[in-house]
Amino acid sequence: MTDYIIRNGFVYDPILGINGDIMDVAVRDGKIVDAGDVTKATEIDASGMTVMAAAVDIHAHVAGPKVNVGRNFRPEEKLFRGVAGSGVKRMEGGFSVPTTIRTGYLYARMGFGFSMEAAMPPLYARHTHEEIVDTPIIDQGALPVFGNNWFVLEYIKENEVENTAAYIAWLLAQTKGYGVKCVNPGGTESWGWGMNCETVDDVVPYFDVTPRQIVDGLISANEMLGLPHCMHVHGNSLGEPGNYGVTLDTLKIAEGHKPNNEFGRESVLHHTHLQFHCYGGESYASKSFESKSKEVMDYVNSTDNITFDLGVVTLDETTTMTADGPFEFHLSHMNSLKWANTDVELETAAGIVPFIYNPKTFIAGAQWAIGLELGLMVKDPMKAYVTTDAPNAGPLMRYPRVYKWLMSAKAREDMLNNVLKYGDSIRDRCYIGELDREISLYELAMMTRAGPARTLGLGHMFGSLKTGLEGDIAVYPYNPESDTDDPEKIEYAFGNCHTLLKGGELIIKEGEVVSNGRQKRTFWVNAKTNENPVVERDISEKFKRYYTVTQNNYTVEGHHFVPNPYVIEVDATK
């Protein structure tokens, strides 16, 4: 394997405390090594450019059945957007729901090395893995959804944390999943009865449990197992005006829980796309709606066991897709566009609706503001990760644009003054106008690399340039000394990296994709638990009584669906 040495770049690595020092970074045999340890390395000149560990995405919808339904039901989005293949590059297509090939290339161009698929319906895990395998270059994992799963609801009702944990461990092994995702806890199941869980104390019909119990039970089970990632929640009442109270209630469930893991993870609860959960007021009208980002961030800043990602609205036409079935139903009635929906037996549901975040409306501008406020109000950037909940709040390719807004007050002012029609009422109803903080490159490295890697329990592999970590390095054509004059340069640079090394392999050379990656891996977590005859019996019983498939047809056979796994072993037998 070729060794590389990246010379004279401005290096940013919050884990090592390197803040823009000009230095060399080296890779040997796919791992980062001390620059003095390589002798016959290929040199890459990064002078005048920014060097960081490759980025880590903690939450995006980029593989799986609902992503594919999104592709199928938006042919109009592919129109005139295809790019023919050339050289090693394969054909790309799509915008908010790109083809798997474009997804891989987009991540590569933005300098990413790892992405977590944020919601995998267990029954359709096979499909999710097939798409992951078809997505080039980046390493990926997927989080199965548990928040509306019949097993979980029944165990939690009886307060059986141990059984919940045993079931989680079983399901992760069956689906080759990475961790515990929980979408609209209880609400999606309630929707089967035409209801929803709008607060953490609404009772799920039949199962007689509340979202509060579900979140608490899943956190307990997650820590009992000692999984690398913490419980990953999309709370109740997403997108509803006045929902910030529900959000605070959800976050407070983490109080009293302590992280238990061997991966250096410090949080017990990750709240995803927090932007959608920080709304005040009673309607979407400017006289009522208001940002409650400060109220939520005051609480988050006072804790040490909660992390979140932003979910910034990028003001594009996009495709929303979530396991929050009732929310998508609601959304389809708001915009009267097409709607796809499915129920996943015993486990979850999903809905898909195209959505236009129109900068000429007050509400889209306010949503844009709230997402950024969260990133600008966080005291410790290791807790706040940049996402667009792709593609829900904005397409994946807009990450660099979000960086620009976070890093430049001038760019935000330009939006408020010139792009958003209701800039003044947005200043009035949100905090955006009062915030002059500009996220530094050092902080950005925390919010896009070091932080998400740590919270995913992957700090020992990704997110830093420490010796021994994976050889995942991105070089961006951005000079932190001379390119500060124009915020557009930030967006360009972070969307068009100059060099990407993935596992020590050269993927992007001088801005061009030169390899589709030879070693793409799927990460999953194998948690060993003590034998649990109760759970084993329940599983066999449920398959006999309810599932339309047998257990044999449910399992994701590793050799076929996950040809190149990276298994993280967890011993929870103690």
Next chain:
Amino acid sequence: MAKITLTPTKTPTLRLEAENICPDIFAGKSNEEIANLHVFVGKEKQALGDYFDIAGESGSTAAETTIVINGDVNRVKYIGMKMSAGEVIINGDADMYVGAWMTGGKINANGSVDAFSGLGMTGGELFIKGDAGNYLGAAYRGDWRGMQGGTIRVSGNAGSDIGTFMRGGTIIIGGNVDVHVGTHMEGGTIIVKGDAKTRVGGQMVKGDIYVFGDIEVMMPGFQYRKDVDIEVDGTTGSFALYEGDVGERHGKSKGETIYGKLYMKY
């Protein structure tokens, strides 16, 4: 106005994708440059000049350019696609997507055109002397933004699914139409001077449809309101006004619910 004439010299083996036959693209180019513009035959890229003799000259802007096609181009797609100005005259039959997404200018098709003509158009005029195929002035597959402006006038008959997701503009059909007229319509006007079959205005929420002849089977979601005497495209007459599709969502204006309007001539 400068005139450039294309004469077909051979029939393509597969259908030719010739979105480059457009005043916006021809404008300011020499005939040699135009001959070198690409056309797709399947996945193969070939030159426009391989299929057409090119004579005359194009203007310096689209507005000053008239393209005349002398001969049958019924295996040539996308003529006048996305054009914004100027004129295209087709003396023969054309294949699909004539004037698709056009924003301005004028297309005179003296023969017939195939499906998807005037798809998603936002402005300009598309005149068809012969017949039009299916999905005339409709939306691209999956899109909810069909024809939004401009005029389509067909002297002959039109196929099925005309004006699907139409939001504006006018479609006038001199002859008969097949099933599905103005499905999901949200604005604009469709005038059918001959007969319509079934599913006229299905899921329509706004806009006007006029049918001079018969409708074979009326949609159940339309309700008779009253008789009106009006002039429609030069014809004065008595029409029965129906409103619908009552099964759909409908907006309100000044307290009044807005429905799609379907006029049937007595």
